[in-house]
Amino acid sequence: MIASLDSFGASRFPLTQGETCAANYDPGQATIIGLLSAAIEACCGDAWRALTASLNNDHFLASSNNPVGSVLTVQPNSQNLTQVKMAWPVLAVYREGEPTSGFYSIDYNNSTQRWSVDWIAGPFSPDTQRKIGALWVPISNAIRAAIVEGMHPAYQNGAYQFHGQFSEIRWITSAGPAVTQELTTDKGQGYYGGSVILETVERMTFQSDAAAAITDFDGGAYLTPHDGYGTPATGADVTVNYDNKK
Amino acid sequence: MARADKWRRVADKFRALPDAFGLREHTVQLEVSQYSGELPGDGDKFSRYTPITVGNGSPPKVRFPSQKEVALGLFASGSVVIGPFTPDFGSGGFSRPNIDGSLLDTYVGMKILVTGPQCPNGMHYRVNNSNVDRALRIVLTCEPAGE
Numbered sequence: 001m002i003a004s005l006d007s008f009g010a011s012r013f014p015l016t017q018g019e020t021c022a023a024n025y026d027p028g029q030a031t032i033i034g035l036l037s038a039a040i041e042a043c044c045g046d047a048w049r050a051l052t053a054s055l056n057n058d059h060f061l062a063s064s065n066n067p068v069g070s071v072l073t074v075q076p077n078s079q080n081l082t083q084v085k086m087a088w089p090v091l092a093v094y095r096e097g098e099p100t101s102g103f104y105s106i107d108y109n110n111s112t113q114r115w116s117v118d119w120i121a122g123p124f125s126p127d128t129q130r131k132i133g134a135l136w137v138p139i140s141n142a143i144r145a146a147i148v149e150g151m152h153p154a155y156q157n158g159a160y161q162f163h164g165q166f167s168e169i170r171w172i173t174s175a176g177p178a179v180t181q182e183l184t185t186d187k188g189q190g191y192y193g194g195s196v197i198l199e200t201v202e203r204m205t206f207q208s209d210a211a212a213a214i215t216d217f218d219g220g221a222y223l224t225p226h227d228g229y230g231t232p233a234t235g236a237d238v239t240v241n242y243d244n245k246k
Numbered sequence: 247m248a249r250a251d252k253w254r255r256v257a258d259k260f261r262a263l264p265d266a267f268g269l270r271e272h273t274v275q276l277e278v279s280q281y282s283g284e285l286p287g288d289g290d291k292f293s294r295y296t297p298i299t300v301g302n303g304s305p306p307k308v309r310f311p312s313q314k315e316v317a318l319g320l321f322a323s324g325s326v327v328i329g330p331f332t333p334d335f336g337s338g339g340f341s342r343p344n345i346d347g348s349l350l351d352t353y354v355g356m357k358i359l360v361t362g363p364q365c366p367n368g369m370h371y372r373v374n375n376s377n378v379d380r381a382l383r384i385v386l387t388c389e390p391a392g393e
Contacts, residue, residue, distance in 0.1 A: 085350035
């Protein structure tokens with residue numbers, strides 16, 4: 001079957017045989033994780049290390065060297081946290097809820113998707129909440145700044161990250177620091193951390209090679225040159241042959 | 247040898263008796279797995295299996311709670327109770343830190359693989375509760391995990 005479109009949001013079609021991991025299947029998610037991990041480390045890493053160095057040696061964060069100890073690409077729940085060893089704090093970035101469909105104009109689809117970004121520092125007692133918990137505030141602000149800017153100097157030389165992946169990405173709200181109500185240890189102790197809600201808009205696009213192969217264009221949109229949507233192989237911008245639209 | 251270890255050795259020996267009569271039909275293995283890629287799920291999977299046994303390599307007791315126990319809320323649906331088996335006593339038993347995951351590296355997974363009449367092709371479980379409060383026994387309450 002002929003591909004009817006070349007990309008939707010961060011997805012590029014067709015997937016090649018060499019693209020066999022989650023970062024290929026949802027590159028937008030990988031971009032958000034990479035950007036936010038680097039931003040949090042750059043903004044709060046030194047403070048984090050000074051903080052954890054001051055903890056007693058038997059504290060589970062005493063040997064933690066990074067405010068993002070490990071990342072999770074799915075919703076953190078007891079199923080996930082009790083099957084794979086995660087280093088605290090955990091940064092979980094995942095698509096949440098059902099996306100809503102919309103149109104930029106007639107036959108120009110887009111999809112609005114909410115994301116959760118959860119920073120889970122671990123099960124804390126009240127004194128540790130006081131000592132570490134407020135660090136969520138600068139971390140949350142670092143996340144917000146990186147999303148608003150779409151880049152961070154510490155990640156890929158400050159290159160803008162969402163060009164060609166998301167038509168729009170925006171910070172919606174944040175919560176915390178707090179003890180989670182839903183996520184608990186098997187002994188019922190809540191995890192401590194914070195959460196940010198993001199929203200992205202992804203759109204359907206055609207590129208010139210696919211556009212040449214089909215005769216009826218419904219449900220897609222032509223690219224303007226140099227808008228960041230590239231070919232699957234090279235990522236290079238594509239100049240659309242508008243003659244195909246006839 | 248610590249005093250408790252002497253009792254553990256005795257308990258471990260007797261826990262193997264049902265298997266001598268062919269009454270232990272389920273085998274249990276601790277599966278520790280990791281991937282060649284950066285994150286779990288990326289690349290090729292490598293697993294290491296460690297049998298959980300009692301006595302001289304006999305399977306431990308494996309019990310699937312009755313519907314009545316599930317209905318009463320004593321166990322989650324689909325759960326399995328593994329054990330009692332014996333904590334490490336030097337010449338045998340199972341090391342407790344191997345159960346709680348504290349020795350694992352980041353992004354290394356741990357599951358329990360049970361194979362037997364109830365799950366002939368083997369079924370993976372995650373440890374939901376490890377009861378190690380007794381000196382002579384470990385009991386794991388496990389719930390189904392994804393494959």
